[in-house]
Amino acid sequence: MPPHKSIKDWADDDKPREKMLSKGRQNLSDSELLAILIGSGTPGISAVDLSKLILNDYNNNLNELGKAEINDFVKKYKGIGTAKAITIVAALELGRRRQHTTPLERIAITSSKDVFNYLYGTMADLPHEEFWILLCNRSNKVMDKIQIGQGGLSSVVVDTKIIIRHALERLASAIILCHNHPSGNLKPSNEDINLTKRVKEAAALLDIRILDHIIIGDMNYYSFADEGML
Numbered sequence: 276m277p278p279h280k281s282i283k284d285w286a287d288d289d290k291p292r293e294k295m296l297s298k299g300r301q302n303l304s305d306s307e308l309l310a311i312l313i314g315s316g317t318p319g320i321s322a323v324d325l326s327k328l329i330l331n332d333y334n335n336n337l338n339e340l341g342k343a344e345i346n347d348f349v350k351k352y353k354g355i356g357t358a359k360a361i362t363i364v365a366a367l368e369l370g371r372r373r374q375h376t377t378p379l380e381r382i383a384i385t386s387s388k389d390v391f392n393y394l395y396g397t398m399a400d401l402p403h404e405e406f407w408i409l410l411c412n413r414s415n416k417v418m419d420k421i422q423i424g425q426g427g428l429s430s431v432v433v434d435t436k437i438i439i440r441h442a443l444e445r446l447a448s449a450i451i452l453c454h455n456h457p458s459g460n461l462k463p464s465n466e467d468i469n470l471t472k473r474v475k476e477a478a479a480l481l482d483i484r485i486l487d488h489i490i491i492g493d494m495n496y497y498s499f500a501d502e503g504m505l
Contacts, residue, residue: 291323305337306330312362317354325354341367381416384409387498390451390489393417398455398491404431406454408438410447411486418445428457430466435473442483450478452488452499461490461497463504471499 291307300308309326316322329352333339348360355363384390390409397420398405404426410419421441424431431454442450452474454467463471467490475485488499499505 305335309363312366313355313359314362315354320354325352328352329355337367337370341371343367381412381418384411384415384417384451384486387487387489387496387501390453390487390498391491391496394420394453394489395491395496398453401455402457403427404429404455404457406431406433406452408441409451409453410442410445411449411451413448415449415486418447433470435470435477438474439477439481439483442478443481447483449484449486450474451486453491454489455491459493461492461495463488463490463497463499468504471504475505 291303291311294307295303295311303311306323306326309330310322313322313326316325320328329348330340332351333343343364345357345360345364348355348363349357382389382393384393393409394407397407405422406424406426407420407422409417410421412418419441423437423441424433426432433454438450438452441447452471467488471485471488478485485505486500487505490497
């Protein structure tokens with residue numbers, strides 16, 4: 276690649292932002308990641324080449340780079356103003372803090388009671404119906420909980436496509452459906468049954484399991500899985 280060639284003139288596969296989108300962040304070099312933070316270089320040097328220069332000055336060691344202060348960047352490197360320097364220092368500080376952060380412990384779902392206990396505080400005593408999903412990994416650990424819809428006293432509109440979209444976006448291996456009945460009547464309606472079938476059929480095409488559909492009432496619940504409705 277010719278020296279000092281503007282990044283905008285590079286092939287898309289070589290541009291740091293486009294490369295991250297197409298190949299993933301793990302496939303970018305340190306200089307390419309730093310170039311994304313810098314944003315742009317100067318007429319004489321691209322953001323990637325400037326990043327290589329900065330890294331070289333710190334022995335290509337991110338721990339050493341993390342010790343640099345805002346003024347170190349501003350005074351030493353043409354094209355690095357205060358705003359860009361702040362962005363670099365902030366990103367490096369986040370990386371440092373991440374090293375000392377305890378990974379989030381995900382709750383494993385082993386029974387319908389686990390689902391009830393997990394969501395009851397969210398849905399208890401609501402005067403209207405709400406529909407939520409739990410997205411789980413292959414170990415049935417909860418990756419996320421998402422509200423799909425909010426309705427009236429006796430119904431809530433749920434779009435199957437939205438449920439599947441969320442599962443695909445999070446690369447979920449399994450879904451748990453859940454909604455409440457403010458009346459306290461735990462018996463599933465015909466629409467509850469039909470919705471469960473529709474979601475299960477759509478999910479099966481994508482190798483996503485439906486683990487359960489829970490209806491929450493007053494201190495109690497109904498489980499489609501426990502009742503053999505799945």
